[in-house]
Amino acid sequence: MAWLAAPFVLFVGALPFANRVEPAPGGVPFLLLWFIGATLLTPLAVWLTWRGDHR
Numbered sequence: 001m002a003w004l005a006a007p008f009v010l011f012v013g014a015l016p017f018a019n020r021v022e023p024a025p026g027g028v029p030f031l032l033l034w035f036i037g038a039t040l041l042t043p044l045a046v047w048l049t050w051r052g053d054h055r
Helices: 002-013 030-054
Strands: none
Touching: 002 030
16 A cells, blocks of 8 residues: 555655756656656556555
């Protein structure tokens, strides 16, 4: 169940730290890359929670 806190922390808790324009790898704002990374990690957190709940 604690794995489900990871996406929340990535989306909300780290927002003040990731809300900046520079660096912009490939011309993409850093905040957009942060959200894409958090979105891609969310299914992993849900799967880990599901796997732990099955045991």
